[in-house]
Amino acid sequence: MQDYTQDKNQLLSRAFPGCRRLIPEDIWRQLVATAESADDFADLLGNRAAGLELEPYLDELARMEFYIFNLATENISxxxxxxxxxxxxxxxxxxxxxxxxxxxxxxxxxxxxxxxxxxxxxxxxxxxxxxxxxxxxxxxxxxxxxxxxxxxxxxxxxxxxxxxxxxxxxxxxxxxxxxxxxxxxPLIRRDWKPALYKDVDPSFFTARIFSLQWHITQACDLHCRHCYDRKQYSMLSLTQEIGILDDLAEFCNSHHVHGQVTFSGGNPLLHPNFTRLYQEAADRGFTTAILGNPATREEIEQLQAIQPLAFYQVSLEGLQEHNNYMRGMGHFQKVLSFLSLLRELGVFSMVMLTLTRDNMKQVLPLAERLRNKVDLFTFNRLSLVGEGANLSAVDPGEFPNFLRSYAAAVGTNPCLGIKDNLLNIVYHEQERTLFGGCTGFGCGAAFNFITVLADGTVHACRKFPSPLGNILNNSLDEIYHAEVTKRYRDGASECQACTIRPVCGGCLAVAHSHGLDIFRQKDPYCFIDFKDTDC
CATH class of the missing domain: 3.90.930.50 (Outer Surface Protein A; domain 3)
Known part of the structure; x- marks a missing residue:
């Protein structure tokens, strides 16, 4: 009899852990002795709770806990x-x-x-x-x-x-x-076998959202010292531009994914038909976002009336003096004022910084300045392309400790976002849960996003020359499944055996900037300890 009671106590304790914590020991023993089975334990609590002066919600808690227990023990797939x-x-x-x-x-x-x-x-x-x-x-x-x-x-x-x-x-x-x-x-999925990457959650192999980063114009009201492309492109007609949205809709439908259109430039708001294109994107059910420069209240309110923005991202390159040197006098304060406007209008705000040797030590101080002013602040490493080739990239020897300091600061500053794929090396070192990296799936170039320029040229990533064709000549489906696109999607062969590859892959743009073969050689800033991985 004692063994039976003990077994019943163990069973009920496993099935109803929350109730067990909330019920005094002596009363718990009474209930165990009275209960005929786990099936009727919730009813028992409902009948006896008031008389035993127990919490009156225990029977409802017990019913939920028992369902969880059954799901767990029956191992229903x-x-x-x-x-x-x-x-x-x-x-x-x-x-x-x-x-x-x-x-x-x-x-x-x-x-x-x-x-x-x-x-x-x-x-x-x-x-x-x-x-x-x-x-x-x-x-x-x-x-x-x-x-x-x-x-x-x-x-x-x-x-x-x-x-x-x-x-x-x-x-x-x-x-x-x-x-x-x-x-x-969803048909946007990695071809790799999850079993080879035991440290990575299986959800990082399949994307449900496909993003089009659309640089609809080169027109810009700034002239930044690190701009990667000042080239002027021939503009498409409005009919051709709407056709791109139709092509994206067909692609997303056939691949069972949701589409997002992130308008960029230049400054996308300077496109003569921007509001029309924003409306057309919204009409097709796409999530809409902007990578641009500060805008007016009237412009943001007009867009919000069409469809609320998923986010609006602007850029800062450091604290006020350095930022204004990079982006123009008065730009820093203009951005802060714009962030205040976005918060007032309920738009999720983001600030992006291009990381260089000159501003690396300003990142965390800038994050403190942006605390409670922006929803998310993060950085991309400098790509030595276009006018950015005149700037100095971060010293690879200093980068690991910068990332460790950044990762530590993330825990104390709610606006700090995690984006750089190599942060996952720090998380791996510290045995923390890995995150999705740059695009939610490590390097997402030609995987869960693609870039289209103002003339219809398609690139795997906007930060470096990675041409895949022209969307006027081939459908997005044809471009996405082409062999050249797959090569960008696979990235560096040196990364393939690394245990954190699905959430990393380094940065192809940075590897290109350093003259490496991006399809073979990994990100030159990679500092993963080979002894701790299968690399």
């Missing part, structure tokens, strides 16, 4: 992809009368104490990796599930709800990423 959009078959909804119970399951602090206000919680097993997740159901979760269950059109839902198509698409992408929905397999 979930198909990763399906031919049509569907709700994850393991997903179950719990209509609770108390809130914050999902927080208790996820180990939240005392600040998230349950309150009797009601909350809908969903629990499911993620199809990739099998992790069991619990979270409060948000409106966009309900929207995504409704679209899948009722087989609704994204455009019809957007029209009926008076919302932007991109917002509906984004809700679906998030639901697919979280494993709430299961859909067709």
């Amino acid at each position: 979930v198909q990763e992809y399906s031919e049509t959009l569907s709700v994850n078959p393991t997903l179950q909804l719990f209509d609770n009368s108390w809130n914050n119970l999902a927080c208790l399951i996820n180990g939240a602090s005392e600040d998230s104490a349950p309150e009797k206000t009601g909350e809908l919680v969903m629990i499911w097993r993620h199809p990739v990796g099998g992790r069991i997740k619990a979270k409060k159901v948000e409106n966009e979760d309900l929207l995504a599930m409704k679209i899948a269950l009722e087989e609704l059109s994204v455009h019809a839902v957007a029209k009926e709800g008076g919302i932007h198509v991109a917002a509906v698409e984004s809700a679906l992408i998030r639901a697919l990423d979280e494993g709430v929905l299961i859909g067709p397999e």
